[in-house]
Amino acid sequence: MAFDAEATKRCSLMTPDAMAEADRRTIAAGTPETTLIDRAARASLRVLRSEFTRRPVTILCGPGNNGADGLRLGEMLVDAGWPIEVICLGEPPSAERHRGLDGRLRPTGTFAPGPGALVVDALFGAGLSRPVEGEARALIEKLEFAGASVLSIDLPSGIDGATGEVLGIAPQADVTVTFHRLKPGHLLGEGARRCGKVFCADIGLQYREGDASALHNAPELWRHLLANGARETHKYERGHTVVVGGPGFMGSASRLSAYGASVSGAGAVTYLAPLSSAEFAGTVFDAVMVRPMTGPEALEELAEGKASSIVIGPGMGHGALSRDCLHTALASGLPCVVDADALTLYEDEPSKLFSALHEGCVLTPHEGEFARLFKGVEGDKLSRAKAAAARCGATVLLKGSTTVIAGDGLPVINTNGSRSLATAGSGDVLAGLIGGILAQSVAPREAAAAGAWIHAEAARSAGPSLNADRLPRRIAGVIDRLVS
Ligand SMILES: NC(=O)C1=CN([C@@H]2O[C@H](COP(=O)(O)OP(=O)(O)OC[C@H]3O[C@@H](n4cnc5c(N)ncnc54)[C@H](OP(=O)(O)O)[C@@H]3O)[C@@H](O)[C@H]2O)[C@@H](O)CC1
Ligand SMILES: Nc1ncnc2c1ncn2[C@@H]1O[C@H](COP(=O)(O)OP(=O)(O)O)[C@@H](O)[C@H]1O
Ligand SMILES: [K+]
Structure with a gap:
């Protein structure tokens, strides 16, 4: 679409x-x-x-x-x-x-x-x-x-x-x-x-x-793609995002992603929790389903079953389980948001990551992650995002006060960001939000554009006290206004 x-x-x-x-x-x-x-x-x-x-x-x-x-x-x-x-x-x-x-x-x-x-x-x-x-x-x-x-x-x-x-x-x-x-x-x-x-x-x-x-991002481009399903559809038909959770204390970033996904309009979100954080995750989430994960088989099972998109990277860590999960997520062929630790796992051998990516993937680096993953890609932000997308064969959303999205079709420049977004964890929420939109059968560039605008709009009227915990509630308000 x-x-x-x-x-x-x-x-x-x-x-x-x-x-x-x-x-x-x-x-x-x-x-x-x-x-x-x-x-x-x-x-x-x-x-x-x-x-x-x-x-x-x-x-x-x-x-x-x-x-x-x-x-x-x-x-x-x-x-x-x-x-x-x-x-x-x-x-x-x-x-x-x-x-x-x-x-x-x-x-x-x-x-x-x-x-x-x-x-x-x-x-x-x-x-x-x-x-x-x-x-x-x-x-x-x-x-x-x-x-x-x-x-x-x-x-x-x-x-x-x-x-x-x-x-x-x-x-x-x-x-x-x-x-x-x-x-x-x-x-x-x-x-x-x-x-x-x-x-x-x-x-x-x-x-x-x-x-x-290029295109200047605005809701008129993609508003019609949101909440596109028929009213009486089953929850899984509205899209089911799986968020790969992180271990122990690091899990908070991935939980923010799950909250971002849960207000995206997708019908269901499953949080796959490593055993060290599963019990805790089970007590904090209500609307998000929690499944314990001992190994990548749990992700594989969901990917072959009801999942329609995957969010991987925030708070995930760099251990062996992370590598296995990333491999499984990308091999599933499902639309995937690849963020944070999933971007840096292979920073020494990025070609390994690039060869596993496919056109349904959205990479969401900030400038630091971008520089480490796309070594030698230089120039203005638009040119860099385009070159990176061409190099990795996926959609690249390069974050910052202006965010540029490059992938299939014209690149998109998002400009409604405000400084209140520069708060720890807001990028994790964005990754989840885009994952949730991808789950609703929206194409990667379109989902990334919608996610970036909605995420920034949610923060626009907020002051410096905005934190990532409160961002999902505001995102829900923006989406409801857009589709009403
Ligand atoms: N397109 C439209 O829709 C319409 C466009 N319109 C208007 O026209 C403008 C574009 O006009 P334009 O093409 O004549 O170029 P413009 O910006 O005046 O500069 C060229 C001149 O500057 C010179 N020059 C360049 N750099 C220089 C430097 N660093 N230091 C010194 N000199 C330098 C350059 O010299 P040259 O490179 O040839 O040696 C040349 O002489 C556009 O911005 C808009 O305002 C509207 O009127 C109508 C509809
Ligand atoms: N000065 C700024 N103005 C507008 N948006 C910003 C600014 N700085 C950062 N952002 C946005 O805030 C989010 C931060 O994401 P990220 O850097 O991944 O942070 P974290 O890892 O803490 O979640 C991104 O969506 C980015 O585009
Ligand atoms: K001028």
């Missing part, structure tokens, strides 16, 4: 190159470039007026169409009676590009933004092709301590729209106005931090299949 097709178009993220191509297509189909610039400037004006009160505005314009947007916006602000000045990089723009700006052009050396001023950053956007240096760099440096507000057109100049990385330098914007679709760089790394509040305006470009390079 896949993402909603119409939502996929709306949630598409486009690289600067794909954007330039869409631009060319639209122009070739009869819309003049000046019309696109006019629409981009008008959209920027709308946002500027909604976000800022009237004040002195300095517009920094680069040599390309990002600068052209800035010049056109300047003309519109003059018409609206705003006090503005315009500073252009390099050669002065041709007269036709700044007809309405007579007497407003200033040399770069005069740029001295004061607190309370608004600076429009129209130096570089999608056409950024190398690190920002020289005069452009000096302008952006002046912004750093000026205390002025910054509105960036398309991207904060210096942010790579494909990756979110800073090429040389980039300003901290308060507001960014972009066009048609967001770019990955608006959501990743420094890009996510530097854009401020992001607005995306329709300027009449056409969307075409194949334009997208």
